[in-house]
Amino acid sequence: MKRLLVLLLAGSLLACAGEQSAFSGYSEGAARVAQLTWMLMIGGGLILLLVVVLTLVALFGPPAWRRRLRGEGVVVGLGMVFPVVVLTALLLYGFVLLRVEAVPEFGGEMLRIEVVGEQWWWRVIYHHPDGATTESANELRFPVGQPVELALTTADVIHSFWLPAYGGKVDMIPGRTNYLRFLPTHPGVTRGQCAEYCGGAHALMAFYAVAMSAEEFEQWRQRERADAVVPAEDSGAQQFLANGCGGCHRVRDTPAQGAIGPDLTHVGSRLSVGAGILSADHQGFRAWLARHQQLKPENLMPPYDILSDAELDGIAGYLVALK
């Protein structure tokens, strides 16, 4: 029994840390929310403990203690003064915490990223400082120390953008743009998830967020802005086109210019395929191409049962090479 309890406790504590946790507090705002959460939980726990102790004293304590507890002073002190003081302090603390702008004054520019929820993946559009945009999918990259502004919209139904380690949960609502701003303070790879039921494959609509140092991010940005790097004669590239992949997917600087599904220009350098459900390596791409309707039922990509083993390997190899 005891061992079971320890296991349960350990399990629930382990779940608190990790890549998809609101307790991580990897941005300024998220850290404050986490701090407030801890304070409330510990404070509330202490008060509960006090109440339990007083109850036990009232029931089983020595007569002298029980007599003292009966006194009017205790009722006034613990029943009226204590709550007023504690709740007022908490309220003021909350006001202070909330009044602090989510993003403090910052000399440089914000990193602006547009995220569009689609059934069942995330279209991610980076707005670069010179006004150019590039498209990616199911992955957010941002530098530590620069405020990030996410413009959240949807292409179809209501989704909810939830990246617990860095920011709160914000709905993506048809016909309007919601904003989420945060200042990342910790580098790392974390995971986000759609948090509003949006149809069949909702549970498999996730993404990764990668916070990097400023220099790393700048290097990544240069690579991301460049066009596809695989030569057109590559047999995988030809199989990709011959099988109509370009009707829905774009690979910049190639004939594949579809805008329906995720942009694949640099898909080989991403962490996942299928919106956070498979790793973006040869095996992952191959599995996705061969069995995506089984892995992620109802997803809107037509089933590609027509591909032979050689074609699966060729196209998977091409996608991996799209670094």
Add this chain to the structure above:
Amino acid sequence: MSGPWRRRLRRHWPWLLLLPPFAGGIAFLMAWSGVINIAASAGHPHWLEAFLALGMRSSIQAHSDHVQVPPLDDDLLPLGAAHFHGTCAICHGAPDQPVNPVFAHMLPFPPPLQEKASRWRTRELFWIGYHGLQFTGMPKWSGSGRQDEMWAVAALLRALPEMDPADYRAYAMGNAKIEPPAAEQLVRQGSNIFPIDSCDRCHGTADAPAVSPYVPRLGGQSRAYLLRALREYRADHRQSGFMEPVAVALPERSLAGLADYYAALPEPQHSNQPDGDKDLGRRLATEGDPTRDLPACLSCHGTPKRADVPHLAGQSAVYLKQQLALWRNGGRGQTAHGRMMARVAQRLTPEQIDSVTAYFASESVPGGLVPLEDAR
């Protein structure tokens, strides 16, 4: 009922419960003992004949009652006639062709339809042909889900009683040129002058387009696609009551040659030019409609494309529309290629279907000039 009878019934009615098992036992004994002669030569007494006919007629009427007759146009007649002549006429006869004596000795014997088809409503003819009839030898339609094909036959059967033998012959022969054999040929090869697997009955030739816009244009089509289609028909994966019997009758070694023949055939385009916004069609073909998650048709059907994916340019719009309808209602989802296309076809609006089929029909392909591709 008088008093004593009623009293008796009230007291003894439970005995009545034994009647059904008793009747069932008698029926079982009759079947088990083999006393009934089911030989076709034994025939049916008149009363049994009348009883069975009543049951059949009532069942057909009751079950075909909900069937809605779609608009049936004259372009369906050549299809119906070619299929009827190749598959049905041997039992049911045809203008100037009596019922084969072998089949005339069936019990019940198949009715000669030029005389008897007018006894049935069009929807009943459809229902019988599509579902078949138990205990009569009438099979159900061999292409499951292909009501559209049986409607072509129903259209023929509706017109058959009034049809002139010359007209019938022209419809049934299509582009096939078949002369009555000379005596010597008759002696050597027999009179099987109307083989079921003569493609020209429906499909186009070097001089003539397909007999109807419902028939696809094969000339210049991708070789690998033609081969795939024939194999899918033979394997009962692609459904068609017209093509499956033909494809199954073909010898396997002839398939590649057939595909080569049609891939190289400069077949004229059918003159039928449908209505439809061709500009919208062109946009759908080249760009798709991202608002409906619809990829451009030419991303798979253009260049470069898989060898076993068909060309669409110059294809009949009526045929394309019918195939899209099949994909939309699940009739063409049994193959890997079909499952893929079904997903796309379901995203088209009716207006988009009209436009895109009109666009592809209006695009001309240089007949037979499409390079031969290697079969996969």
